[in-house]
Amino acid sequence: MRNEGLGSWPARRARMSPRRTALVHADRQISYAELHERTNRLAHALRDLGVGHGDRVAYLGPNHPSFLETLFATSALAAVFVPLNTRLAAPEIAYQLRDSGATALVYAPSHATLVDELRGTGTDVRTYLGVGSAYESLLATASAEPIDEWVKRDDTCLIMYTSGTTGSPKGAMLTHGNLTWNAINVLIDLDLAADERALAAAPLFHCAGLNMLALPVLLKGGTCFLVESFDPGVVLNLIEQHRMTLLFGVPTMYDLMARHARWAQADLSSLRTLTCGGSFVPAALIAAYRERGLALQQGYGMTEAAPGALLLDREHAVAKAGSAGVPHFFTEIRVVRPDLTPVSTGETGEVLISGPNVMTGYWRQPDASAACFADGSWFRSGDAARVDDDGYVYIVDRIKDVIISGGENVYPAEIENLLLTHADIVDCVVIGTSDDTWGEVPRAVVVPREGVDLDPAAVLASLAGRLARYKIPKSVIIVDELPRTASGKLLKPRVRELYGTR
Numbered sequence: 498m499r500n501e502g503l504g505s506w507p508a509r510r511a512r513m514s515p516r517r518t519a520l521v522h523a524d525r526q527i528s529y530a531e532l533h534e535r536t537n538r539l540a541h542a543l544r545d546l547g548v549g550h551g552d553r554v555a556y557l558g559p560n561h562p563s564f565l566e567t568l569f570a571t572s573a574l575a576a577v578f579v580p581l582n583t584r585l586a587a588p589e590i591a592y593q594l595r596d597s598g599a600t601a602l603v604y605a606p607s608h609a610t611l612v613d614e615l616r617g618t619g620t621d622v623r624t625y626l627g628v629g630s631a632y633e634s635l636l637a638t639a640s641a642e643p644i645d646e647w648v649k650r651d652d653t654c655l656i657m658y659t660s661g662t663t664g665s666p667k668g669a670m671l672t673h674g675n676l677t678w679n680a681i682n683v684l685i686d687l688d689l690a691a692d693e694r695a696l697a698a699a700p701l702f703h704c705a706g707l708n709m710l711a712l713p714v715l716l717k718g719g720t721c722f723l724v725e726s727f728d729p730g731v732v733l734n735l736i737e738q739h740r741m742t743l744l745f746g747v748p749t750m751y752d753l754m755a756r757h758a759r760w761a762q763a764d765l766s767s768l769r770t771l772t773c774g775g776s777f778v779p780a781a782l783i784a785a786y787r788e789r790g791l792a793l794q795q796g797y798g799m800t801e802a803a804p805g806a807l808l809l810d811r812e813h814a815v816a817k818a819g820s821a822g823v824p825h826f827f828t829e830i831r832v833v834r835p836d837l838t839p840v841s842t843g844e845t846g847e848v849l850i851s852g853p854n855v856m857t858g859y860w861r862q863p864d865a866s867a868a869c870f871a872d873g874s875w876f877r878s879g880d881a882a883r884v885d886d887d888g889y890v891y892i893v894d895r896i897k898d899v900i901i902s903g904g905e906n907v908y909p910a911e912i913e914n915l916l917l918t919h920a921d922i923v924d925c926v927v928i929g930t931s932d933d934t935w936g937e938v939p940r941a942v943v944v945p946r947e948g949v950d951l952d953p954a955a956v957l958a959s960l961a962g963r964l965a966r967y968k969i970p971k972s973v974i975i976v977d978e979l980p981r982t983a984s985g986k987l988l989k990p991r992v993r994e995l996y997g998t999r
Contacts (some may be wrong), residue, residue, distance in 0.1 A: 502648040502673030504540075504573030506716065507533040514691075514718045520562050521739075522723045527562055529718070532569075535562075538639040539570035543601065545639070546624045548576050550646070553597045553656065555579040555622070557590065557612065558605025559725035560701050563628045565711065567603045568655070572673070575646045578655040579668075580702040583607075584982070587614040594620040597656050597668060597860065603628065650674035656860050657704055659800050668860035669800045676708060678853040679803040682825035683713040686808050687743075687770055687794075693719030694767075695743040696735060698727045698750065704804040705774055709796070710745040719743075729753040733763040740767035747775035747985030748782055751793065752923070755785040765789055772796055772808075775985050777892065777910050779917040783818045797821035797892055801869070801876055803854040806830060807890050819914075820889040821882075828852035830890060832882050837871055840884065845893055845906075848882045849875040881908070898989060900929035900937050907939055907968050912960070916941060919959055921949045924979055927970060928993050941970040942996050944978055951975050 498505045507529065510519070515530035527535070548554055554571040556564055556578065564580070571578040579597045581590055594602070594615065601624040604612050609627060616625075626632060654676055656668040683689065695714045699706035701723075711721050722739060724731070727750055735741060746754075751773055754760060771786065774796040786793045792814035798804035807830060809822030824830040831849040832840050840846035855876050858866030871877050881893040893908045900907040909927035916925045924944035929937040945951035953973035960969045980991040 499645050500573065500575075500648040501650045502572050502575075502652060503654055503676060503712075504536075504569055504571075504575070504644075504646070504648055507536045507569050508643060510715065510718060517691075517718055518720045519715060520565065520721050520723060522560075522562050525562070532562075532566070534641050535566050535636060536569040536573060537641050537643055538636040539566050540573040540644045541642070542635045542639040543570055543576075543624075544574055544644075546601065546626075548574055548601050548624070550575040552576045552601070553579050553599040554601045554603065555581055555594060555597065555599040556603045556702075557581040557583065557608050558603075558628060559583055559607065560697055560706075560723040561605060561628065561725065562723065563603065563605075563632060564701050564723075565715075572648065572654055573644045573646065575648045575652065577653050580655065580657060580707070582658070582702055582982070583700065587611050587618075591615055591618040591620060592665065593658050593668070594618075594622055600624065601626065603632075648673060650677065651857075653857070657800050667862055667865060669856045670858055670860050671800075671803050671856050675803040675854050675856060676712060678827055679708050679805050679825075680713040680716045682805050682827055682854065683709055684717055685826045686810065687713075687772065689713055689717050689719065689743070689770075691718045693717065693743050694739055694741050695719060695721050695745075696724065696732065696739075696741045697721050697745075698724040698732055699745055699747065704800045705745060705747075705798070708803055709772060709774070709798075709805060710743065714743065727753075729757040730759060733757060733759050736768065737764045742767055742769045743772075744768065744770070745772045745774075748773060748778050749776075749924075749981070749985045751786070752779075752782055755782065756923070760789075765791060770794065770811075774798060774804075776987060777914065778819075779914055780819060781918050783814075787815060795819075795821055797848075797880075797890070799878060801856045802828070802850050802852075803856065805854065806848070806850050806878075807892075809889075813889070817887075817889050819891060820885070821892050822890065823888055824890075825852075825854075828854055831875065832884050832890065833871075842886055843883055845881050845883050845908075847896060848878040848880045848890070848892070850878060851875045895989075898928075900927075900939055902929075902932075902937050902939070902967050903935040905967050907937075909939065912939060912941065912964065912968060912970065915960060915963055916943060916956070919956065921946045921951055922956070923947075926979055926987055926989065926992050928989065928997055930972070930997055932971070935967075939968065939970040940996070941973045942976055942979065942992060943973060944976055 511533035
C-alpha cells in the first residue's frame with residue numbers, strides 16, 4: 498500500500514481479521530470488513546464533494562462510529578481530520594473552523610441546531626454532512642473501491658485543539674507517525690491483547706480518549722464499545738454485561754463510579770487494565786480501586802505528545818502510587834532546571850518530552866511552535882516534576898500555578914491531594930490570592946459531598962500538622978461544582994476569575 502498512515506488501517510486490519518467486531522454502538526455491531534467498506538465509501542463521497550489532499554475535514558458530535566469512519570476516510574484521502582469539542586459554544590467552534598480552514602463539517606444530529614448557528618459565520622466550510630439518513634444514503638450510493646493515496650508517516654493526520662485553559666486554543670499538528678508510535682507505545686506498555694473489549698466512555702474528540710484507547714485497540718484488532726456520554730451507573734452495567742477488559746478515564750469519571758450506589762456489588766472481574774490521566778490522581782481514589790482488587794494505572798501526557806509521555810505499570814501501581822511512572826517505550830523524558838541542566842533526585846524541575854509521538858508544531862503558529870521546543874527537539878511541557886531514586890516521575894504541578902508565598906514555593910497539587918482525603922470533600926482546587934504580607938497565599942475552593950454542610954474552619958484544621966504552616970490555605974470557599982473542560986480538565990483561569998479576589 499502507498500498509504501503509510503491511518504487511512505490504511507481499516508484495509509490492513511480487514512485483511513487480517515475481517516469478521517472480528519471492530520465497533521459496538523448501542524445495539525449495532527460493525528466488523529472490520531464493514532469498517533473498511535464504509536471507510537472506502539465515505540472517502541469516495543468526501544472526494545466527490547471536493548475534499549482532497551491537505552484539506553481539513555472537521556467532525557462535531559459525541560462518540561459514534563461515524564467519528565472513526567470520518568477520521569479513517571479523511572486520512573485515506575491524505576486530508577486532515579479536525580475533531581471538535583462538543584461542549585463548546587458556537588463562537589468557539591467557529592473560531593476553530595476558521596483557524597483550521599476546514600472546508601467540510603460532518604456533524605451529529607444532536608448538534609444540528611448549533612451547526613445552523615455556524616452557517617454564515619465566516620468559516621471556509623462548504624460541505625455540511627449530517628450523520629443520519631443523509632450520511633447513510635451517501636455511503637450507500639458511493640463507490641466501495643479501495644482508495645490508496647500517497648500518504649507518508651510525516652504527513653499531518655489531524656489538528657487537535659488544546660483545551661484552551663490559557664488564551665485561545667492552539668491546534669496541535671499530529672502526524673500519522675505521531676499517532677502510530679503513540680499507539681505502539683500503548684500496545685507495548687499496557688500489553689494489550691487482540692481480545693480487548695474496551696469501553697470508550699471518554700470523548701474521542703479528546704486526545705487521550707482517541708489515542709490512548711480507541712486507536713491502539715483498533716490497531717490490535719480488539720473491540721471498542723462507543724458510549725456517547727458518561728454515566729457511572731451505565732458504565733458499571735456495561736462492564737458487567739459485555740465483560741469489558743479495558744477502561745480509560747479521567748479521575749472524575751473513576752471517582753463517580755466509586756461513589757455510585759452499585760459500586761460495592763458491581764462485577765468488575767473482567768477488567769484487566771484501567772488507565773487514568775488528565776489530572777492528578779488522588780491517593781484516596783487509588784485506594785478505593787485497590788480495595789476492589791484493581792490497579793489504577795496513572796499516566797501523564799498532553800495533546801502535543803499524542804498524548805502519552807509517562808505511564809505507571811501494573812507491577813508498581815501500589816508501590817509507586819502517586820507517580821506518573823516512567824517514559825513510554827519509545828519516548829524520552831528529561832526533568833530540568835531553568836538552564837536545562839538535569840535536576841538532582843527529589844529536586845523539582847520542568848518536564849521535557851521527546852520522541853516520535855511528539856507533534857511537529859502548532860497549526861499556523863510558527864512563533865509559538867518554535868518557543869515550545871528546547872534545543873530544537875524537546876517539547877517544554879510547562880509542568881513541574883521530581884524524579885525518585887528509581888527513575889519514577891512525580892508530577893508536582895503546572896509551573897505557572899506555583900504559589901510563591903514569602904519566598905517559598907507552594908505547589909497546589911500537594912494541598913489538593915490532602916484535601917481530597919477529607920471524607921466530605923469530593924472535589925477541590927487551590928489557587929493563589931494576593932496578600933500584603935506574603936505576596937501570595939493559598940486559597941482552597943472545595944466541593945462538599947452531597948448533603949454535607951462543610952465548615953471551612955474544620956477543613957483548615959484537618960490540614961494542621963500535615964503541611965507546613967505556610968502551605969495551609971488562609972481561606973476556604975465552598976462551591977457546588979468546579980469549572981472543567983469536556984475532558985475533565987480543571988479550568989484554573991476560570992476558577993481564579995470567579996474566586997481569586999473575593
